[in-house]
Amino acid sequence: MVEQAALARTISEDQRVLAALRVGDEQAFLVLVQRLHPSMLHVALAFVPSRAVAEEVVQEAWLGVLKGLAQFEGRSSLRRWIFGILSNCARTRGAREARSVPLSSLGAEDDSEPAVDPSRFRPPDHSHWPGHWSSPPTPWPEEQLLRREAVEAVERAVQDLPPGQRAVITLRDIQGCESAEVCDVLGISEGNQRVLLHRARSKVRAHLEQRLQGEKPR
Amino acid sequence: MIAYKFLRPGAVGPFTGHRWSPGTWVDAADVHEGLGVHACRVSDLAFWIGEELWRVELQGHVWERATQIEAARGRLLDRVAGWDGKARTEFGLHCVFQARDIAAAALRGLGFADLADRLALPGTLPELAATVRSIEPPDGFAGEMFGYARDAAMAFSMTGNAAESSFIASVANAAARGDPSGFGEEKRRQSHWLAERLAAPEA
Amino acid sequence: MTLRAPEQMTCREFVELVTDYLEGALSLEDRTRFEHHLVFCTWCVDYLQQMRDTLRAAGRLRESDVPENAKEKLLRAFRQWKRGIP
Numbered sequence: 001m002v003e004q005a006a007l008a009r010t011i012s013e014d015q016r017v018l019a020a021l022r023v024g025d026e027q028a029f030l031v032l033v034q035r036l037h038p039s040m041l042h043v044a045l046a047f048v049p050s051r052a053v054a055e056e057v058v059q060e061a062w063l064g065v066l067k068g069l070a071q072f073e074g075r076s077s078l079r080r081w082i083f084g085i086l087s088n089c090a091r092t093r094g095a096r097e098a099r100s101v102p103l104s105s106l107g108a109e110d111d112s113e114p115a116v117d118p119s120r121f122r123p124p125d126h127s128h129w130p131g132h133w134s135s136p137p138t139p140w141p142e143e144q145l146l147r148r149e150a151v152e153a154v155e156r157a158v159q160d161l162p163p164g165q166r167a168v169i170t171l172r173d174i175q176g177c178e179s180a181e182v183c184d185v186l187g188i189s190e191g192n193q194r195v196l197l198h199r200a201r202s203k204v205r206a207h208l209e210q211r212l213q214g215e216k217p218r
Numbered sequence: 219m220i221a222y223k224f225l226r227p228g229a230v231g232p233f234t235g236h237r238w239s240p241g242t243w244v245d246a247a248d249v250h251e252g253l254g255v256h257a258c259r260v261s262d263l264a265f266w267i268g269e270e271l272w273r274v275e276l277q278g279h280v281w282e283r284a285t286q287i288e289a290a291r292g293r294l295l296d297r298v299a300g301w302d303g304k305a306r307t308e309f310g311l312h313c314v315f316q317a318r319d320i321a322a323a324a325l326r327g328l329g330f331a332d333l334a335d336r337l338a339l340p341g342t343l344p345e346l347a348a349t350v351r352s353i354e355p356p357d358g359f360a361g362e363m364f365g366y367a368r369d370a371a372m373a374f375s376m377t378g379n380a381a382e383s384s385f386i387a388s389v390a391n392a393a394a395r396g397d398p399s400g401f402g403e404e405k406r407r408q409s410h411w412l413a414e415r416l417a418a419p420e421a
Numbered sequence: 422m423t424l425r426a427p428e429q430m431t432c433r434e435f436v437e438l439v440t441d442y443l444e445g446a447l448s449l450e451d452r453t454r455f456e457h458h459l460v461f462c463t464w465c466v467d468y469l470q471q472m473r474d475t476l477r478a479a480g481r482l483r484e485s486d487v488p489e490n491a492k493e494k495l496l497r498a499f500r501q502w503k504r505g506i507p
Contacts, residue, residue: 024503026496033495038485055491062495066502115436128365131431136464137471145474154478155485173479179444198440205475233456252449266460285453381461385429392425401426 014078021069033062036079039170040086042158046167046186047087047094057093061086080181083171087185115202137209144212157207161200168193169200219276221257221287222298224268229294232268240294243277254281255292262286264388264408267309267381271301271416285405300416309412310380311343314370316404317387318346321367324394328360337367346371366390384408430458435465439472 020028040061044054064085072081120135122128144150158166158174167186171177177185183193225231229238238244246254257274258266265285273296276289318337326334336353340346350368355361370386373379384405392400430438435458441447442455459466 022506024499024506026499026503029499030492030496033492034484034487037487037491037495038482059491059494059498063498066498115439116433118433121431121433127362128369129431131433132462133432133464136432137468139467140471140474145478150478151481154475155482158479158482169479173476174482176480176483194440194444194446197444198437201440201472201475202436204479205471208475208478209471233459252452265457268460283449283453285457377463379461379463382463385461389426389429398426398428401429 010077011074014074017078018069018072018074032078036082036175039175040083042170043083043086043167043185044090046163047090048097053093053097054090057090058086060093061089064089079175079177080184083177083181083185087187091187113199115198116206138213140208140212149211150208153208153211154204157204158200160207161203164188165196165200165203168196169204172197173201219280219289220295221259221274221276222263223257223272223274223292223294224263224266225270225272227269229270229272238272238294240272240296243291243293245291246289252288254288254290256286256288257292259287260413261406261409263412264384264405267306267384269306271298272296273298298416305415306380307378308415309408310374310378310383312411313380313383313387313408314343314346314374316408317370317383317390318367320387320390320394321363324363325360328363330356330360333360333364337364343371343375347375362393363390366393428454430454432458432462432465432468435462436468439469442469443472 017028017032021032037058040058041051041054044057044061045051048054048057061082065082068081068085072078076084120133122130122132122134124130158169161169164186168182171182171185172179179190179193182188183190186193188196225238229240230236231238236244244255255274255276257276262285272294274292275295276287276292278290281288318340322334322338325331325337333353333356336349340349346367350364350371353364353368355364355368366386366389370383370390373386374383387408388401388404391404392398394400395403435455438447438451438455442452447455459469
């Protein structure tokens with residue numbers, strides 16, 4: 001029920017934005033850019049080797065969006081359509097730049113990448129509770145999470161992620177895309193997407209924990 | 219079919235966060251691979267210890283799984299009034315002393331008669347906690363068995379987490395039996411202890 | 422414990438399965454093991470909540486700063502495109 005309501009809201013919001021863009025409303029365009037541009041950069045960086053090239057790709061994608069605005073029928077969401085255009089531009093440019101590492105393996109760079117520092121658990125030879133917390137997490141107060149510092153910590157953590165992990169968490173958690181949409185945009189499998197998402201979220205959580213608790217626990 | 223369900227305060231599902239409304243039927247979105255309405259048989263109770271215990275009615279096909287049952291449709295009937303904070307504490311204490319008894323029996327069997335006697339003596343939690351703190355654990359398997367009694371007593375003293383004592387006692391039983399099936403055996407025993415106590419009239 | 426009751430999930434395994442759990446991607450068996458663990462392990466309950474807090478915090482990044490020069494370039498492109506609107 002909630003999903004239906006959210007979908008209806010998205011559709012009507014999209015229609016409003018489209019109508020505004022089509023009559024040349026600059027403010028509407030800037031708001032859209034503000035919402036999507038940084039995420040588009042993160043996604044582009046999953047395909048192309050440098051920030052400079054990524055910025056070119058994103059500019060190119062926006063031009064493509066403008067060119068296609070009149071014909072866009074709204075069969076998919078505006079966001080999905082825009083990321084689709086970006087994905088095409090990024091892939092084409094990525095192929096030209098001969099990116100050596102295929103996206104599907106990005107984020108699987110290090111096969112053993114534990115979600116939490118293993119030293120925070122009792123070792124496998126512990127007499128009673130091997131694998132249980134020895135340095136457990138403590139709950140985060142809600143009001144701390146709403147502070148600017150928390151948002152900045154998350155932003156920094158996302159910037160520091162390897163490209164594949166960064167692209168997935170950007171689309172899933174920052175933009176709120178469904179997993180099917182993300183797999184489509186990035187050209188990866190469901191399973192692959194989950195691994196990248198897991199690693200990304202684990203790293204960001206660890207970073208946030210460090211920030212909120214002042215120091216690295218234990 | 220009548221079964222049981224543990225919920226968070228306010229009749230909230232512990233994993234889904236679903237807010238149950240007593241008497242209102244809930245239809246599962248997709249009764250496939252675990253998305254149905256979950257409930258406990260009596261023997262399952264100790265696996266799912268929560269703050270509120272409800273009697274539930276299930277309709278339609280019921281899937282029997284290892285530690286829970288699942289149905290296409292269910293509704294809350296009424297709260298099991300006997301299950302409150304006091305009962306939860308009693309259950310937790312019962313499990314602590316069960317871990318103690320299992321440990322003491324094991325130690326006796328291993329030839330640590332004095333240690334077993336010392337461990338078997340305390341009748342209250344504070345006494346048991348003081349006793350386990352004062353004992354130097356032996357080496358090897360005897361130390362492991364002693365450790366379950368110690369950990370159960372210390373943890374419950376600190377946090378009062380009944381579900382945790384239940385877990386520790388169950389692991390202790392598996393250790394004492396030398397067989398992983400000892401875990402489920404102890405859980406089911408706890409479940410039946412619980413059911414009997416809840417069926418008992420107000421003392 | 423791993424030796425004594427091997428089917429019981431450890432906290433270390435738990436933190437590796439959190440994403441799969443939230444995605445609904447765990448097998449019924451693993452999901453049950455995961456939930457069994459949540460019943461008694463308040464630390465893992467806190468960890469799961471931290472993961473939920475993390476992804477919610479990421480959602481607040483949606484409105485982010487765009488560098489001025491990028492914005493200007495895009496505005497220029499938009500104005501150019503505008504001129505072509507009938």
